[in-house]
Amino acid sequence: MNELLYQVPEFYSLYNYRRQVIEQIFQALQGEDAAEKKVSLLQSELRLNTSILKRDFKVYGAFSYRHWVVDQWMKVAEEDATALAALLTALEKEKENCRLLLELDARNFHSWNYRRWALLQLEKANEIREKCNKENETAPPLTGFFLPDEEAELSFTVEKIQSNFSNYSAWHQRGYIVRKALARRGSSTQTDKEEVIPSLWRVISDDFKYLLQSIFCDPNDQASWCYAGFCFELFRQFEEGFLSYYASQSSLHTDDDESTALLHQCHGDIRDAFVQATVNLIREQKALQEDKECFLPYYFLLNEILQLRQTVQAGDSKDGQRLQRYVALLPEVLEGAEGLDGVIASLQSHLVTVDPYRREMYRNLYQQTP
Template sequence: MQHNVKRVNISAELKKLKLEKDQLKIKRYQELTAKLFDLRDNNTYTQDAFNETTTLLLMNPEFYTVWNYRREILSNIYKPVGANVDDYAQVLNDELQLVLQQLKKFPKCYWIWNHRRWCLFELVALHRVNWMYEFAVVSKLLELDQRNFHGWQYRRFIVENIEKESVAKDPSHEKVILLKIKLDEFDYTTTKVQSDFSNFSAWHNRGNLIPKIYKLVHEIEVPAEFKERVKLFDNPYDILIHELDMIKTGIYMSPEDTSIWSYYNWLLTDDFFTKAYSKEEYLKVLHNQLEVISEVNELEKEDNGQDNIWCLKSIIFTKTLINKQQRGEVLTDEIKSYLKILIKIDPLRKGKYEDQLRGVVGIV
């Protein structure tokens, strides 16, 4: 009994039966692979070959060569030459359903996502694509796994195409349309990070959206319906303070979470923020953050008896930014003492800290 799970002893007979079953599967897989490679080499594009690719891809969705062959078959036997597009559109939509079932099982397989994109662009050429349906699909997939970066990447791809389609329908209101869509996406990231501060993809998406929304807000006369939603984007300093306040809860709750600290580093170093206000304002922000992180680190020391690795790294990071602004010595004795502590409590990154101590590698 380990971890309250009863250990099951498999008899020699059952092991033998399982091995025989696995060997049959392996043999079938190898035979089917050889057959499909031979068919492709001979430029064979038939319904039977298409069905065989389905069988093999259900066994191994990572087999990108078979996905390529499947697309060749689709293009050669289904793609219409003339105006009759109904049958091909139906085949492509059937493909989307197959892909969706595979994504539910293998949500991090590049080749499945890639095939879905290909199907969509084929539907674009037929003027039969439904981007809003795809948006609903990826939203549902992100509910199942909200940190899947493939899903977030795909969502950005879908949103970009929704933007293009929406603007094409009403080009005279391009920037208002884009503003609404980006604000909706920004609100979506807010929901996701508030439910899980370790959602790196949500933070990343948020960071990409902020300068784009800011630019749009200052390029147009914002409609009354958006006035309240865009108040945050009056100036970069207000955005910075808002975002730092937002991640403060995450820092207190999960100071070891790398997603929060990555976003923190971006906020304090990106030109969008650092070039938008005075040196005095910047130093005030840095000193305030130093107080917050130092307090969290002290709480961690009380609980665990030692400095928190990420808090200490961020104290070093923030103090270095302060030193650079004051144009004093960057690698001070204080920072060196912190690096020596990190060498002891974080031995896996010992080499990096030693390089920083020698000044071979920068801290910021």
């Protein structure tokens, strides 16, 4: 059976058969050494699975089976301290294995998904260890917003993004880590929010820098524009705290590069700074006569303008001021863009012209927003 799986890694039925066999073996194991034997069997399954993934590292069935093996190990670890220690070691190795797979293909979403899942299992295993050792009764409360493993993962994503700005999975992983940390805080008090603002600002300001590098390298790469939407969402959620924190750090601000200079110019408002950067990008594309091939910057601006108009109609005065700033700014690069309706029509006209395959989507987007 091992050789058959090695030769035909996509043989899904064989994975299911192995599951059934192992479940039967587990039920038959009794005695003090049952946990040890179960761990030994699961370790051998991981070794077999590793040999399969070395042969083809994009097999759904192999990754699914690897999930199942670790899940079974987790069940054993809940009842046996030795199995738990072995599991913690194995999960650390799983992180390293994913890193090696991503060295082969940095955009392998199978590896990214499995790495994300393995990190969750590592967190669960550590919770079991703390419960067993009763560390939860004596350990001091966490003071940092991000856990050490999350900080390490953020650094890992930076490495992958800087080697390839079009790495969707790396951008997604950054957003996932931030959302996970926010969810862990739950319904935080105002004091809690003030404590986490510096950590969140560090991430979002770094993201702003990477996004600028990305959109100027390839204006039509979707990965960075998609992630920019997440950054805008995060900034809206903590806008007051971000702006206050940026102002309090004014003596430390420098204009060492374009990103920090733009932030300084916009007083720390990342939404304003990114829109200004997008306008600068369009201006540069026009100067190089490459604007006829450029559509994502225009789509991003159109989407932002339409969203702002909706919130203004709902009574948001701050967004009303922001919308006025953008409407005043965009005629610099949009011909015939006078007033809000003119800006929207000009953006839509450009998109329909340069991206005709999606022209009906652009027309529908414009028409459905009153």
